[in-house]
Amino acid sequence: MFLRKRVWAALMLAALVAGPLATTPAGAAGTMTVSSPQDPGSWDPIDTFLVNWASVATNIYDGLTYRGPDAKLVPGLATSWEELDGGLRIRFHLREGVVFHNGEPCNAEAVQFTFNRLLGEEGNKGPQRSNYTAIKAVDIIDAKTVDFQLNKPDPVLLTKLAGYGAMIVPPKYIQEKGDAHFNANPVGTGPFKFVSYEPKVGIKLEAFPEHWGGAPKLDKLEYRFISEPSTAVAELQAGRVDLVIPPTIPIAMISTIKSDPRLDIVTTASPTVYALRFNTGNGITAKQEVRTAMILGVDRQAIIDSVLGGQAAPIASFQGKLSFGNDPQMQPLPYDPEKAKALLKEAGVAPGATVQIDIRGNDATFNEVVQAVASYLQAIGLNATIKPYETNVLLNDIIPAGKTGEMFQQSWGGWTLDFDNTAYLMYHTGEKWNPYDSDKELDAMLESQRSITDRAEREKILQSIARYAAERALEMPLYNLNAIFGVNKRVKNFTPVPDSRLRLTEVTVE
Amino acid sequence: MASATKQLTYRRYTSIEFLLGTGLTGTICLLVLFSDLLFPGAGKIDLSARLLPPFITMSHPFGTDPLGRDVLARVVAGGKISLMVGLLSVAGAVVIGVIMGLISGYYRGFWDMIVMRFADVQLALPFILLAITFIAIVGGGLRNMILLLIISQWVQYARLVRGSVLALRDREFIQSAQAIGVGDLNILFRHLLPNLIGPVIVLMTLNVANNILLESSLTFLGLGVDPLTPSWGGMLADGRTYLQNAWWVSFFPGLAILLTVLGLNLLGDWLRDSLDPTGRTSK
Numbered sequence: 001m002f003l004r005k006r007v008w009a010a011l012m013l014a015a016l017v018a019g020p021l022a023t024t025p026a027g028a029a030g031t032m033t034v035s036s037p038q039d040p041g042s043w044d045p046i047d048t049f050l051v052n053w054a055s056v057a058t059n060i061y062d063g064l065t066y067r068g069p070d071a072k073l074v075p076g077l078a079t080s081w082e083e084l085d086g087g088l089r090i091r092f093h094l095r096e097g098v099v100f101h102n103g104e105p106c107n108a109e110a111v112q113f114t115f116n117r118l119l120g121e122e123g124n125k126g127p128q129r130s131n132y133t134a135i136k137a138v139d140i141i142d143a144k145t146v147d148f149q150l151n152k153p154d155p156v157l158l159t160k161l162a163g164y165g166a167m168i169v170p171p172k173y174i175q176e177k178g179d180a181h182f183n184a185n186p187v188g189t190g191p192f193k194f195v196s197y198e199p200k201v202g203i204k205l206e207a208f209p210e211h212w213g214g215a216p217k218l219d220k221l222e223y224r225f226i227s228e229p230s231t232a233v234a235e236l237q238a239g240r241v242d243l244v245i246p247p248t249i250p251i252a253m254i255s256t257i258k259s260d261p262r263l264d265i266v267t268t269a270s271p272t273v274y275a276l277r278f279n280t281g282n283g284i285t286a287k288q289e290v291r292t293a294m295i296l297g298v299d300r301q302a303i304i305d306s307v308l309g310g311q312a313a314p315i316a317s318f319q320g321k322l323s324f325g326n327d328p329q330m331q332p333l334p335y336d337p338e339k340a341k342a343l344l345k346e347a348g349v350a351p352g353a354t355v356q357i358d359i360r361g362n363d364a365t366f367n368e369v370v371q372a373v374a375s376y377l378q379a380i381g382l383n384a385t386i387k388p389y390e391t392n393v394l395l396n397d398i399i400p401a402g403k404t405g406e407m408f409q410q411s412w413g414g415w416t417l418d419f420d421n422t423a424y425l426m427y428h429t430g431e432k433w434n435p436y437d438s439d440k441e442l443d444a445m446l447e448s449q450r451s452i453t454d455r456a457e458r459e460k461i462l463q464s465i466a467r468y469a470a471e472r473a474l475e476m477p478l479y480n481l482n483a484i485f486g487v488n489k490r491v492k493n494f495t496p497v498p499d500s501r502l503r504l505t506e507v508t509v510e
Numbered sequence: 511m512a513s514a515t516k517q518l519t520y521r522r523y524t525s526i527e528f529l530l531g532t533g534l535t536g537t538i539c540l541l542v543l544f545s546d547l548l549f550p551g552a553g554k555i556d557l558s559a560r561l562l563p564p565f566i567t568m569s570h571p572f573g574t575d576p577l578g579r580d581v582l583a584r585v586v587a588g589g590k591i592s593l594m595v596g597l598l599s600v601a602g603a604v605v606i607g608v609i610m611g612l613i614s615g616y617y618r619g620f621w622d623m624i625v626m627r628f629a630d631v632q633l634a635l636p637f638i639l640l641a642i643t644f645i646a647i648v649g650g651g652l653r654n655m656i657l658l659l660i661i662s663q664w665v666q667y668a669r670l671v672r673g674s675v676l677a678l679r680d681r682e683f684i685q686s687a688q689a690i691g692v693g694d695l696n697i698l699f700r701h702l703l704p705n706l707i708g709p710v711i712v713l714m715t716l717n718v719a720n721n722i723l724l725e726s727s728l729t730f731l732g733l734g735v736d737p738l739t740p741s742w743g744g745m746l747a748d749g750r751t752y753l754q755n756a757w758w759v760s761f762f763p764g765l766a767i768l769l770t771v772l773g774l775n776l777l778g779d780w781l782r783d784s785l786d787p788t789g790r791t792s793k
Contacts, residue, residue: 229751230750230751230753230754233754250751252576252751252752252755252756253751253754253755255755256754256755302557303557306557306558306560307557307560307576307577361729361731361734364748364750364751367737367748368576368577368748370737371555371577371737371738372555372557372577374738375553375554375555375577384738385736385738386736386737386738387650387736388729388734388737390642390645390731393645393646
């Protein structure tokens with residue numbers, strides 16, 4: 001009943017949106033229309049942690065550093081930087097002649113203003129501040145040079161400066177117009193400038209030819225917020241949308257899009273990884289052999305090939321191949337049901353022992369995956385049941401309070417692509433996502449890498465953390481899901497990005 | 511006189527509503543009851559046989575779902591949960607609602623006020639909010655889901671019945687029954703109830719279908735059943751994303767709901783006609 005209502009609402013919404021658009025078809029020269037599943041509600045960088053904020057705002061704002069589709073960190077508004085005082089101070093040299101969309105110059109003052117705002121009272125209201133607390137203060141050396149003073153070295157800081165809360169904002173504009181106005185009328189230094197925003201409907205941008213990186217090739221960029229996947233795909237098929245960005249397209253609809261000669265599916269590895277984590281505190285999964293047996297008993301590759309249509313990669317630890325800390329040498333445990341049965345027998349688990357798997361109720365694809373997992377567990381003699389929860393209940397009550405069944409769903413993916421963001425929160429004693437386990441050795445490793453800025457040494461520690469967690473079988477690593485884009489073939493030069501931070505400067509339309 | 515009644519009874523049991531209604535409902539109930547015998551291992555997942563179209567192989571006449579399970583077997587097995595939720599929740603709501611409606615309509619005054627204010631409060635709460643609160647307090651599971659549906663739907667019947675009672679209670683036949691000293695219980699159940707049961711039956715048949723679908727929506731909130739256990743509503747919801755390339759995943763459970771509701775509707779029509787004290791049989 002409610003499903004129906006939602007579909008209807010989406011259809012009506014689509015009809016409403018389609019009305020005014022009919023006068024300006026997406027086919028107009030140099031205009032591209034993008035379907036995004038969510039309206040973040042505010043365009044202020046410090047107000048959000050939604051990836052769909054970034055898929056729009058990456059075109060409006062610049063950071064001091066920039067990270068493109070290849071996940072490599074390059075200069076942004078800062079042309080170069082150097083570490084001073086053993087990593088406790090970073091000096092940035094700013095790009096000359098950069099202006100905001102409203103004509104304001106982008107200089108050291110703007111950088112200082114941005115971070116004072118982020119770390120001050122205004123930033124405290126939003127979710128971004130906590131990512132940047134390593135910064136103590138920003139000092140202006142001259143108009144083109146700033147020093148970041150740090151409380152402690154933060155090895156991931158330079159990456160974090162490339163997105164979200166660290167986007168440089170115009171001081172005069174915000175002081176004059178106020179925060180509420182800025183939320184709905186963003187101004188940055190990015191390649192596209194803001195034109196109009198209609199909540200729940202869409203946002204329109206146009207090229208900013210004075211951008212320091214050169215003018216973008218598109219004249220206009222329009223985003224429409226379409227939350228219902230079937231509606232988004234129908235709009236793509238009808239040619240009213242040129243690009244559907246993740247997370248929208250369900251695996252089940254890929255073949256529908258591929259069969260349309262005018263459309264294409266473009267994918268790339270995303271940061272999002274899925275695992276079924278174990279209750280290591282009680283029940284049969286408290287024993288490490290049982291956990292290992294359960295991992296051996298599930299054919300993860302077969303699930304990827306069939307249920308996920310190949311749109312995922314197997315993982316050996318709780319991170320994807322793009323993650324800093326991933327060890328390509330590490331192999332996932334093989335599928336070996338015989339060995340699994342033997343291990344279970346050794347551990348004294350009686351055939352027919354029950355295993356409850358807690359999942360989010362609203363994830364249709366994962367729902368299928370977990371049913372397949374349950375049937376594999378059935379085959380090695382465990383009686384698996386699945387318990388769906390409302391997402392917020394599972395995330396905020398069941399997991400943190402340690403009230404899960406033997407296994408529970410964890411999907412995770414940080415845009416910084418750094419394993420610390422996953423490992424520390426999953427494995428360190430007392431963390432919200434670690435309700436059951438406490439391992440002193442693991443804690444020590446996790447803490448040690450946090451203050452090391454030497455990349456190679458840190459990577460080694462992160463890799464050994466991943467190996468240690470895999471040896472203890474703390475979770476059943478399932479897969480690293482692809483970011484799936486549906487695109488009209490009239491769009492040229494489109495490069496899929498792993499982290500939804502989509503910058504469409506090189507794209508052209510026919 | 512005797513032969514007229516007999517003829518009426520005969521006509522009653524040969525009416526098209528009765529025959530089709532019992533035929534459909536009976537067949538579905540029998541299939542569902544014996545589903546374990548008919549289709550042992552209905553939940554068997556076979557990833558190598560995903561999304562086989564229907565009417566191609568003998569082993570999967572209705573095709574297979576995204577996990578390679580036989581759709582026919584799942585539809586038959588799925589009736590267990592769906593019929594249980596649909597029928598029990600409606601039965602519970604009808605019993606409570608009708609009794610409450612009769613009492614408040616017939617006695618008016620204090621009891622009327624209590625029941626109807628309670629109903630107002632109930633109607634002011636959105637269903638989803640009620641559902642989430644309910645889960646938070648008593649937890650999920652099939653039994654709790656049926657309880658929730660009863661709690662949220664009895665008001666409809668109470669309101670409906672109360673309105674009819676208000677219209678009927680001052681009619682001559684009730685007054686004359688009261689005048690010759692017929693007891694309240696007798697008046698309520700022998701004189702009032704048969705005269706207002708028609709609309710209640712219509713509402714019941716509508717709600718059965720509604721609740722079969724609600725069962726799957728509630729799964730999203732964590733009130734539902736294990737996804738491994740098939741149910742019609744759940745199968746419909748699962749098949750939603752496959753509509754464009756595998757219509758059979760949701761078509762057959764939808765057909766099952768349709769046939770069940772059709773059967774119950776026909777039975778309901780027949781029941782209404784049979785119970786109608788004014789003696790009008792179906793045309």
